[in-house]
Amino acid sequence: MDIVVTVKQVPDPDIPPTHFKVDEAASKVIPPAGVAPVMNGYDANALEAALRLKEQLGGKVTVVSLGGDSARDTLKRAIAMGADAAVHINDPSLNEADSTTTARALAAAIKKLDHFDLILSGRQASDTDGGQVHLGIATHLGLPAVSPIQKIDDASADSLTVERIIEDGYQRLKVRLPALLGVSSEMNEPRYPPLKGIMAAGRAQIPVWTAADLGLDGVAPRVVLRRLYVETREAKVELIQADSLSEAGTKLADKLREARLV
């Protein structure tokens, strides 16, 4: 089974919230100093799922990413984990694009690949939390898309069964291939790359494609970012003064009623 995995490099989501800063004038996130960007968590889950399917059924895993120069590190990480090949789309006109353009670019790149049976993507990126790109890719490629999923069963060359997460449980769906799946973190724990993989990744050749290579010159964004800011919230703490716990409880109840919260 030949699988394509789309990955995005994002700022490290584990940094403390106080370190997340935004340049409001430029409507851009300021990359936190000294913290390297990482592979989007859900994409790592998708890659792990792909690698497990490869171990089960054989085939090839190709990773595709759209991003600036630093995205190359994420692609190398994917190869270290076990991906067979990687493609890097790097073009200033595309790198900061909206979801629609990103989806078009990735779909165009995937079309250029030899062959695929399955596309696995993370359900959303942890910086924008849009969750649109993978569905856009499916649309452009005319594929059925199921997202977000937490399990893959009964995988074969023609179909597989997935558990799709819904608000109060999950659905079991049988999906005929080729298809696209949006993977959620409940799926698995991404593996740590073995040293041999890290060495192989260092030697890997990763082709770089531009907008021209994909036939995407002059693409207009569908979404315009008007303002990017960090909401400031004020927290106020008022300690209820009372002589006993029951009195404090009564006073608290009164205050909540005054504030029309109960």
Place this chain on the structure above:
Amino acid sequence: MPTRQIGWNVGEIAFAVMYVLVAVQALVLGYAFTRRYLMWRRGRDYAPIDRIGERVRQTLAVALLHRRLIRPGYRYAGVMHLFIFWGFVVLFIGTIIVLLEADIARPYFGFSFYQGTFYVVYKLVINLFGLLFLIGLLMAAYRRYAQHLPKFRRSLSDDAIVLAILLFLGVTGFLLEALRLSATRDAAAPIHWVAYPLTLVLNGADPSVLAAAHTLTWWSHMLANTALLVYIPVSKLAHIFTGPTNVFLRATDARAALPLIANIEEQEHFGAARVTDFNWKQLVNFDACMRCGRCLDFCPTFNTGKPLKPRQLIVEVGAYMNRQAGLLAGPAGPRVDEAGVRGHELVAPDEPRLAQVPRVAELIGDVVSEDELWDCTTCRACMEQCPVRIEHVPLIVEMRRNLVLEQSRFPQELVSLFNNLERNANPYSFPASTRADWAAAAGVQELAAVADPGELELIYWVGCMSSFDARNQRVANALAKILKTAEVKFAILGKEESCVGDPARRAGNEYLYQLLAQTNIERLNQYQPKRVVASCPHCFNTLKNEYPQLGGSYEVVHHSQLIQGLIDSGRLKVPAATLRDGFAYHDPCYLGRYNEVYDEPREVLNSVRGGFVELPRCRDRGFCCGAGGARAFMEEKRGTRISHNRLNEAIGAQASGVAVACPFCVTMFEDGVRALNVEERFAVRDIAEIVAEAL
């Protein structure tokens, strides 16, 4: 003229048989140990044997003086073995002397020395050592079978057979003397002072009966001796040869450093997945064990009911290695099922076709479970006590290296440890840029901001825990206060400091360790510090003993040594101490056993608190807190809690708190104190905090 007729009542044929049997024994021993040696050489190559003089000295000290055998906590066992060993050696030398007299001096040189004063002294000494031999054996039998020590719960038949044969030999030796003395009515009988009482008992008997009994005893002694010698190679007695060999071959340099994987990027294979992946010196380790169990006595995992038991690991891998090499485990040696090793196993008994395929046991998984490998806290209590210097910790790390670097198979918690170390240069998810935030508030400068680094006396290596963990930042602040009070010019690396790499290295991720180490070494080499002080023994150990492997040699001290030096030299004045309610002192493994720093922290406590409570398991017998070997970053799911075991010891010793010198110990004990609900009456303090409080 006191002497004896050598070979009284022993015929020519008997002597001939004796010499044949001796030749057989020599051949068997030679063959068996040559095969064993060839098996060891199937391991990987290793550096040529250096420092021969030092090695010989160490081997002789252990073997002859029993340097490691007789030590606090083991006086009885050490003396017991001393008696058995020297008893046997002197008896053996006695036999050689008789051989020299009967087969060399008399026939070839025509003179005899086995008479007169020489004979008298000989007999007095031989009787003494024969008696000590028997006493030692009886002490041993009592220890194993009557004292009911936990580590002897599962004695094997080999243990009984060895004791039985040796006792038989000792007793029949005296019996032979007594029978001869009685039958020949030897006037010099009293000089055989141990056999003499028995001679008196036998004196009334019929001489022909005595002679017949003598013949019987002579033959049974000879046969028992032959049985013993051919049994040696397949029993625990093999340690007679393999033990000293192992002591001879042990690493003599940087005792505290793990072996380096050189040119790691060019290696194809990492760590030990097969027995032959160990180097040949390491393979000798597995053969040297004679199951004394000292490695278990202070082992944190054995004592908390976890799968890892160092003795069992060594014995099982040894048995596995012997099977792989085609050597027999021996008729009474550790049997395959007794040692718990499966070996060749049928795949599925209910599928006859598949049942024909033999399944070969794998080293990791079948012989040694992954749980056992990850249980280890690398505290070295096993290696410290082992009389024959088996090096358990490097063997375990070697197998961890295979799991991590080659198979990528390790506890899930380590994934975030490795990822954090890679991304943030610390084991947590704090960004590296915040590493020096604690210092800003404490008024401590970063090296990069110091105008003239040459003026600094030392660099304070803070370490990840004291940089990021709130509880341990208090220790860093305390040490900063001490250094300022003593007017020591110092700075920290701050944002330029990365984790020394100890957790990665201990967990088997040698590659990640080398990346971190190389970054640090480049930085330190740029600054060329006069001295580095570390408040964490893990940082201390790695900086001092392991960085030289990669080109970083610095003068490194632990903060307890520094503080003690400051107090001694008068640079730090502490108020006179009155003995206050006692804190116990807990020896951190990486400070105590790894670097033999036992005294300085104690002197500091004496200066500042007038004393402390010495715990039963102290100094080289200290009981680990459970955090080493990257275990601080893994969950403790099996057995009981190691830290609770140690805390209960301190609470049981009526201590009001525990003084430590390591941030991991601080964390483990703080957690333990809360879990055991003794926060009200039991405190945890680093010695830096104790000193700073007193200033």
